[in-house]
Each structure stands twice: as C-alpha cells, then as structure tokens.
Amino acid sequence: MDITRQEVKQRMSRVxxxxxxxxxxxxxxxxxxxxxxxxxQTMLDKVDELLERAGSDREHMLSATVYVRDMKDFAAMNEVWDAWVPEGHAPARACVEARMARPELLVEVSVIAAVKA
Structure with a gap:
C-alpha cells in the first residue's frame, strides 16, 4: 500500500x-x-494548484464538500463554482453552513479527485 503525503504538518497533510x-x-x-x-475564486485557484501538483485536475474531481459561513452567500458562491467546474465534470457535492476556524473566512472546500491516467 503506497501512500504519498505532500506538505505534511503535525496536524495534517495538505494532499x-x-x-x-x-x-x-x-x-x-x-x-x-x-x-x-x-x-x-482564490480558494478554487488553490485547489487547481494542488490538484495539478498531485497529477489531477478539476475534470477528475470525484467529490467536493463546500462549507459556507452563512447560507446567504450560497447563490454568490455557486456562481463562481459553476463557472469553475468544467461542463459535464461536476463532482458529487455537498454544501453545508458551518462555523469557520476564523470568523472572516466565508467559504472552505475539501476535494477528492482521481489521478489522471
């Protein structure tokens, strides 16, 4: 069983x-x-960078969980999300309202993707 970890810290690995x-x-x-x-947008830009480094991309996303601080921002977040996800490649997705680690954060995402063949 081969597990590769990138940007490993005490608490978590970034990838x-x-x-x-x-x-x-x-x-x-x-x-x-x-x-x-x-x-x-800048959160999704970071996802693009990390997926690329891991040998994947947004067309290979399998699942995403989006956390928004307040559901009043749901529609505006979705406008950016919808423009970012390639047509025909939307992952399984959940979106929930959640308290963030810092109050100024409005959105967070966790992504699971397949490595490109």
Whole structure:
C-alpha cells in the first residue's frame, strides 16, 4: 500500500494520494478580507494548484464538500463554482453552513479527485 503525503504538518497533510485517489485538506481563500466571490475564486485557484501538483485536475474531481459561513452567500458562491467546474465534470457535492476556524473566512472546500491516467 503506497501512500504519498505532500506538505505534511503535525496536524495534517495538505494532499494525500493513495490508490490513484487524491485527497485535499480543507482549502480556504488567499485573502479573508475579501467578499464571498473573491474568497471562492482564490480558494478554487488553490485547489487547481494542488490538484495539478498531485497529477489531477478539476475534470477528475470525484467529490467536493463546500462549507459556507452563512447560507446567504450560497447563490454568490455557486456562481463562481459553476463557472469553475468544467461542463459535464461536476463532482458529487455537498454544501453545508458551518462555523469557520476564523470568523472572516466565508467559504472552505475539501476535494477528492482521481489521478489522471
């Protein structure tokens, strides 16, 4: 059983690859002072970077769990999400309202993807 971990810290690994599957830890925005649209976009930009480093991409996403601080931001977050997900490649997805680790964070995502063949 081969498990590859990237950016390993005491508490978590940023990326874990096992058996052709990529697991990303929760990703948040680059600048928490921004609104939901920019927080969502920069969070998804980070997902793109991590998937690429792991040998995957958004067309190979299997599952995503999106956490929003307040469901009032659901529609605006979805506008950015929908533009980002390639047509015909939407992952299984859940979206829940959740308290964030820092109050200024509006959105977070965890992604599972297949490694490109």
């Amino acid at each position: 874990v690859i096992h058996n052709g599957t990529v697991y990303l830890c929760g990703q948040v925005c680059k600048d928490a002072s921004k609104g939901i649209e920019e927080q969502t």
